[in-house]
Amino acid sequence: MNLKFILPIFFYISNKIIVSSAQTEPDLQNNVSEEQLDSFSYGNDEFKLAIIGDSGTDKEANMVMELSDFDALLHLGDYDYHCNPDTYFEKVLDADRSYQFMGIIGNHDAKRQCPDDAAEKFKENIYKEMMSSKNDKVKCEFSESKFMWTCVYQNMRIIGLTPGVVGADLRDEQLRFLKKNLSEATEDWKICSWHFYDKYYHTGKYPTDGNVVSGYDSDSESFYDYCKDHGAIIFSAHDHVYARTHVMSKFMTPEIDVFDKNSDGKVAQIRNGATLDILNGTGGWEIYIEQGEHKDYEHWVKKYALGDHKENAKRFGGLFCNFNYGGNNKRAHCEFLRINSSEKVFDSFDIYRNEDPENVTYQQIDEEFRNEKVKALLEANNNNDNDDENQGNLKSKEIIDPKTGNSLFTKTNIIIGSSVFAAVLVLGGGILLVKKSKKVKTENFNDDPELVIDKQLTKENSNTNNGNVLAVPTNMGYSCDISDVRTSITTSNQPIQQNDSHAKNQ
Numbered sequence: 001m002n003l004k005f006i007l008p009i010f011f012y013i014s015n016k017i018i019v020s021s022a023q024t025e026p027d028l029q030n031n032v033s034e035e036q037l038d039s040f041s042y043g044n045d046e047f048k049l050a051i052i053g054d055s056g057t058d059k060e061a062n063m064v065m066e067l068s069d070f071d072a073l074l075h076l077g078d079y080d081y082h083c084n085p086d087t088y089f090e091k092v093l094d095a096d097r098s099y100q101f102m103g104i105i106g107n108h109d110a111k112r113q114c115p116d117d118a119a120e121k122f123k124e125n126i127y128k129e130m131m132s133s134k135n136d137k138v139k140c141e142f143s144e145s146k147f148m149w150t151c152v153y154q155n156m157r158i159i160g161l162t163p164g165v166v167g168a169d170l171r172d173e174q175l176r177f178l179k180k181n182l183s184e185a186t187e188d189w190k191i192c193s194w195h196f197y198d199k200y201y202h203t204g205k206y207p208t209d210g211n212v213v214s215g216y217d218s219d220s221e222s223f224y225d226y227c228k229d230h231g232a233i234i235f236s237a238h239d240h241v242y243a244r245t246h247v248m249s250k251f252m253t254p255e256i257d258v259f260d261k262n263s264d265g266k267v268a269q270i271r272n273g274a275t276l277d278i279l280n281g282t283g284g285w286e287i288y289i290e291q292g293e294h295k296d297y298e299h300w301v302k303k304y305a306l307g308d309h310k311e312n313a314k315r316f317g318g319l320f321c322n323f324n325y326g327g328n329n330k331r332a333h334c335e336f337l338r339i340n341s342s343e344k345v346f347d348s349f350d351i352y353r354n355e356d357p358e359n360v361t362y363q364q365i366d367e368e369f370r371n372e373k374v375k376a377l378l379e380a381n382n383n384n385d386n387d388d389e390n391q392g393n394l395k396s397k398e399i400i401d402p403k404t405g406n407s408l409f410t411k412t413n414i415i416i417g418s419s420v421f422a423a424v425l426v427l428g429g430g431i432l433l434v435k436k437s438k439k440v441k442t443e444n445f446n447d448d449p450e451l452v453i454d455k456q457l458t459k460e461n462s463n464t465n466n467g468n469v470l471a472v473p474t475n476m477g478y479s480c481d482i483s484d485v486r487t488s489i490t491t492s493n494q495p496i497q498q499n500d501s502h503a504k505n506q
Contacts, residue, residue, distance in 0.1 A: 037370070037373055037377065040377045042327050042376050043326070043328055044154070044155055044327055045154060046322055046323070046324045047153075048069065048071050048072075048321065048323075049070065049071070049072050049074060049156075049320070049323060050065075050099075051076065051278070052073065052076065052319070053076030053077060053106075053236075053237025054076070054237050054238070054281035054282070054286075055079065055284040055285060056079075056081050056283070057079070057082075057084070060284040061088075061283060061285070062091070063339045064317060064318045064339060065092065067317070067318055067320070067338075071099055071100065072137075073101050073102065073103075074104075074193060075102070075283075076193060076235060076283075077103070077105055077237055078109060078195070078281075079092075079103070079106070083113065083115065085122040085125055093129065097134060098134075100135050100137050102138065102160060104160045104194060104195050105122060105147060105195070106237065107165055110165045110166050119167060126146075130149070137153065138151050138152065138153040139151065143177060145169050147162045148169060148174060150177075154323070155187050155188040155189060155323075156323060157182070157232075158190075158193065159177075159190075160193050161193070161194045161223070163214075163215075165196070175221060175223065178227070179226065182227065182230050188324075188353065189329075189332070190231060190233070191232055191233050192223070192233070192235070193234070194213055194223070195237055195238050196213050198211040198222070198223075198224060200251070200297060201236065201243075201245070201279060202243070202279060203279075203291075203295045203305060204290050205239050205240070205289060205291070214252070222251055222252040225251045227275065228250075228251060228273065231273070231274075233270065233275055233276060234275065234277040235279075236277065237280060238281055239279055240282060240285065240287050241279065242278075242280050242302075242303070242305075242317060242319070244279075244301055245276050245277045245300060245301060246268075246300075247260035247275065248276065248277065248299060249274045254297065256298070257274040259274070263301070265302055267352065270351060270353060271353065271355045280318070282317045282318075283318060287312055287315070287316065288306060289305055290306075302336075302347045304347070312338075314339075314340045316339055316340075317346065318336070319334060319335070319336050320336075326369075330353045330365050331369075332350065333348075333349075334349055336348075350362070
């Protein structure tokens with residue numbers, strides 16, 4: 001075994017192992033694919049809420065329900081237009097449903113439109129469905145009258161009210177109920193819902209309608225503005241159209257939010273003090289015309305009605321919103337879908353919860369969430385690697401680098417450290433073999449195993465290789481040219497120092 005061959009081989013192998021080890025842990029921060037991220041579960045559970053109003057019980061109502069799968073249904077009132085309180089719950093609402101149900105009482109479900117006993121049965125049916133075992137994923141609390149309720153589903157608070165409905169609680173009592181439950185809400189998403197509307201938030205089928213929800217007195221407090229102040233999205237119905245506003249900073253006297261005035265409507269950024277109102281009464285019974293000044297209000301960003309040629313008469317629809325979109329609890333994606341149309345999607349937009357739109361863009365919200373998700377994916381991969389290396393049994397205390405705050409026991413560090421250790425073993429084994437070889441040769445050919453410098457050979461070669469030649473007697477059959485070793489070492493980018501004194505001592 002010749003030392004001039006051992007050292008170059010050692011450094012070559014070490015270099016290859018370290019390069020290979022580094023390649024086993026790529027820079028995942030820059031190489032994580034969208035497919036990997038999509039398959040990695042992170043953040044809040046995404047759920048789809050269906051918002052449907054004025055459905056009736058004809059076959060079109062069932063068709064609207066089949067436009068999309070959903071996890072929860074918010075019905076905005078008017079279940080049946082013939083005062084049959086059981087029909088909707090038997091024909092339209094699935095008996096074996098897995099989705100959660102929340103429903104508001106509409107004017108066609110109450111007194112004046114229906115006999116007292118039918119109105120009472122409507123209310124009891126809604127209460128029964130919302131409190132049944134099938135609604136085990138939503139927690140609801142009702143007022144004593146059962147005309148008002150508040151529910152929590154996932155990270156969403158939904159409040160259902162009935163201002164303007166005959167037989168319901170007085171408006172002041174409903175406002176108190178709203179304030180109590182909304183002011184205490186800590187959920188990420190908040191929704192205010194009722195059947196009727198205020199003056200500026202319908203498209204003109206009944207042009208003389210005023211503030212049915214908030215009240216007609218000049219000093220009446222706006223339900224809309226209170227919900228807006230708490231960043232709650234507003235849903236209503238009664239007008240059998242679909243209409244969505246810009247993000248509004250004021251509702252009593254309409255004022256579009258400064259950060260949404262020039263928006264194309266594809267993104268709505270809400271916060272405490274700014275929100276949007278969506279009216280949807282196209283659930284399956286009849287679609288109305290739009291008319292007068294109401295249809296031309298500048299705060300409408302998207303509207304859908306009967307059409308100039310009644311082309312939408314049978315194209316009923318529902319709004320379907322994915323909250324916690326992609327796991328992001330600051331984003332929702334909504335689509336208004338229609339039946340009997342080659343263009344199923346009429347409206348598509350995103351809602352972002354952004355408390356500081358002046359300094360933070362919705363793109364930054366997406367980027368921040370993506371970075372958090374990538375970090376979680378990397379940590380999960382690292383934990384999985386550690387579990388594999390420990391075979392699911394061994395758990396060691398993590399050691400943190402005080403300078404970087406990162407774990408010292410990363411996959412890369414462990415592999416490189418092990419590789420260097422193995423290389424050192426190779427070197428040690430090689431040196432041991434050399435020594436044994438020397439000993440055997442010396443014992444066979446020289447009783448005094450003393451290694452000496454061949455002065456004459458050293459002198460002859462001192463001008464060409466700086467005296468870097470070790471010579472041994474020819475009867476040992478061994479010589480080592482250190483310059484060869486140095487050349488090999490330099491090639492491997494791992495220089496070592498020559499120790500001349502050590503050579504002389506040998």
